[in-house]
Amino acid sequence: MNTKILAAVTIAGLTLASCTTIPSSSSPQALRTFEPAAQGVENAGPYPGQEPDLLVRDFFTNSVKPIQRHQAARQYLTPEAAKSWDSQTGMLVLDRIDVNSLPGASDQKISYSVRGPVVGSIGVGGVYQPEHGQYEATIDVEKRDGQWRISNLPPGVAVQHTELRNNYQPYALYFMDPTDNDLVIDRRWVYSGNSSLNTALLSLLVEGPQPVLRPGVKTYVPPGATFSGFNSGVYSFSGFGDLSAEGRYRFAAQVVWTLAKAGVPGPYKIEIDNTPIVENSEFLTVEQVAEYNPGASAGAASPLYALADGKIKSVEGERAVPLAGEWGEVSGISSADFEAGTGLVAAVQSTGEEPDRRATLLLGKIGEQGRRGVEAKTLSTPTFENSGNAVWTVLDGRKVARVARSTTSGDLSHTEVDTSELEGYEGLISVLRLSPTGVRCAFIINGRVYLATVERPNAGNRKLTNVREIAPAIAGTALTVDWKIDGSLLVGTSTPETPVWQIQSDGSGLTPLPSGNVTAPVVAISASSSTVYITDSRAVLQLPISTTGVAFWREVPALQGQRAAPIVAK
Incomplete structure (x- = not known):
């Protein structure tokens, strides 16, 4: 027990x-x-x-x-x-x-x-x-x-x-990621009978992130600071002391997007210690903090690639063509990931025959030669950090390596991720995926889906902390997992009745996706802002994210008749 x-x-x-x-x-x-x-x-x-x-x-x-x-x-x-x-x-x-x-x-x-x-x-x-x-x-x-x-x-x-x-309804509080580039969702449940949703959410925001998320995010609220309330159209905060202009702006982004995503209409008049939170801006709108829009990536292009017969291909309409440059010539690829912002591709190349078979991580830009990174008997599918210049992979199911690429020279260096909190978990890590913000990490051990927070003890080191099982109801059946842009998880399983699940990041919602023409097991899964892609026992299938009720998956036209794994660049 x-x-x-x-x-x-x-x-x-x-x-x-x-x-x-x-x-x-x-x-x-x-x-x-x-x-x-x-x-x-x-x-x-x-x-x-x-x-x-x-x-x-x-x-x-x-x-x-x-x-x-x-x-x-x-x-x-x-x-x-x-x-x-x-x-x-x-x-x-x-x-x-x-x-x-x-x-x-x-x-x-x-x-x-x-x-x-x-x-x-x-x-x-x-x-x-x-x-x-x-x-x-x-x-x-x-x-x-x-x-x-x-x-x-x-x-x-x-x-x-x-x-x-x-x-109750779930709402999102927003905190900064460690790089100050992205807002991270902190999901909370608030009673629907509460007539002061705006003050409820901002009271929680000032109190800080929930404990399991705290090691992975930043807040600009100093100890002792408070939310004074909403009076005469003004959101008032006090006790912020000498918070810098940059800190005030980032906290303003947290406040604005927390309110906006909860449906609280703007513009917003926000004051810290009786002064406008942003200088010369009496009222703030989402446009003024648009760089921190949590949904911005939903409208960005998400190119689709596929791994088939040991080679990576680009899916262009109804055609699948080899990648440009030397990447198009590389064979023996067993898994890969793409980073849309930097144009980087990370791939695992397998060589040799058993028992001497080896796996090597290759990392580089599309059109250029990939450089060799870590090597082991097996490597898990690589997954990019949100910066786009570092990638994670699991060596032999046990050690998690972080491989960083120099933005000037392209040289690679690697460190081991601290996974000491996984001691006592029996089994090997078969799949590991970083969230779009890089603050959460999902992984599978013995068919169970776990979630951890990514802590950064210092600039180059990473640690998995606050590990918890996110979907006990499907324990033992999970084969593959990936993140949706909205922060929820997609899981492919071995269960014929429910081969694909969507899981909310706090584990409160576990929803089966349509399964009418999906034949388990689902061994690969990936998603863009508009489409979910899977590989079941027969083919590569796609389903619009907007689908509701009874629906059927369709084969991806460019990949019909071949065994392939879909890869969405994010």
């Missing part, structure tokens, strides 16, 4: 049984709420003569509403239980809730067993954490003045996943 999950549930006064082992960085904690002081209690409560089992079910339905310490749910309790129930110890998210009476019931008292599969938890600041186990609790119901009320229950809150979706 996973001791971290057990500890988390002990805090909540619940029991998790039959757990599988998954990494977890923190215990579920009380979810902050952002209701304004004048907001009243929602109209809820048991109806006269309500039957006890329905009362228990309605209690759980209303437990998802956090207003005034879950006052809507407390109306289902006896006065004593309503006073003593601690609803702030954590919120567990269940796939379903089963309610069954226990032996010994009378016309005045009934005990119910409440069970359900745990899929996640909500912690401080609306942070979702995937979990995997079994919820089990006993709830006593008594008849008071002719009406059934809950008289005894464990602390904490348990809600069905559908109720979470019905009452």
Whole structure:
């Protein structure tokens, strides 16, 4: 049993049984709420003569509403239980809730067993954490003045996943990547009944990134700084001291894009310590911080390439042609990646026969000769950092190497990524992919999908930290993984019924893609801003990202009749 999950549930006064082992960085904690002081209690409560089992079910339905310490749910309790129930110890998210009476019931008292599969938890600041186990609790119901009320229950809150979706919405906070070039999504869940979404989000923004993301991002909020509120059309912050003009501008980009992506209309009047956040700009719009547009890459060109018969080809309409220059002549390629901004290609070339077969990383610009980097018996598919001048690969399934290219000479150097937090994980890393911002890293071990934050101890070194399993529900089936531009993950599996999944970066959403004409296993996957590409057991297929409902994948015209792996340059 996973001791971290057990500890988390002990805090909540619940029991998790039959757990599988998954990494977890923190215990579920009380979810902050952002209701304004004048907001009243929602109209809820048991109806006269309500039957006890329905009362228990309605209690759980209303437990998802956090207003005034879950006052809507407390109306289902006896006065004593309503006073003593601690609803702030954590919120567990269940796939379903089963309610069954226990032996010994009378016309005045009934005990119910409440069970359900745990899929996640909500912690401080609306942070979702995937979990995997079994919820089990006993709830006593008594008849008071002719009406059934809950008289005894464990602390904490348990809600069905559908109720979470019905009452909370995910929003994106934005923090800077370590290079100050990109904004990184920090996904949070906020109660839909909150009438002050703008102040809720900015309060969270000032408090900083969630713990698992913190080592990989930057914030320009100094210790002790606060969000003073939204008054007379002004977003006011205080305690920022001597923040530089560059720092104020970058924090302004965080504020503007956090509000804009949440649907809060601009322009925005933002002040720090009673002065405009950006000098000579009383109001800010997204156009003024357009260089940090988190969706800018969605409109950029994403060339499609393919690896077939050991050679890399460029897909141009209905033709697949060899790459220009010497890259078009290189054979024995087993995997590759492209970086659209720099025009670099990284490829793994395999030579020799077993047991002496070797794999070598080649890195260089299209049209030029690739330089030789690291070598091992096996190398995983290379993956580029967001700078475009460094690439990662896994040596023999164990060591992760970072190969950097000099922008002046083209010379290569390599360092080993610190993977010490992976000690104890049994199995080899089969696939490893860096996110578009380079702050997150997804990888597969024994068919399980894990996510880690990329920490930069210094300029040239990298470390994988805060490792957690992102989709326990599909454990053991994952074969390939890649990132969508929006920060979610695409996973190809060996499962015939659900060969392709999309996973939200916090693990809160696991959605199967259409599977009607896909034949598992799906061994390769890649995506542009408009299209998902896969290689199943028969062909290279494509599906528009905008597809909804029942849909069928189509073969990529240029790759019909040949075994190939799609590669989208990002």
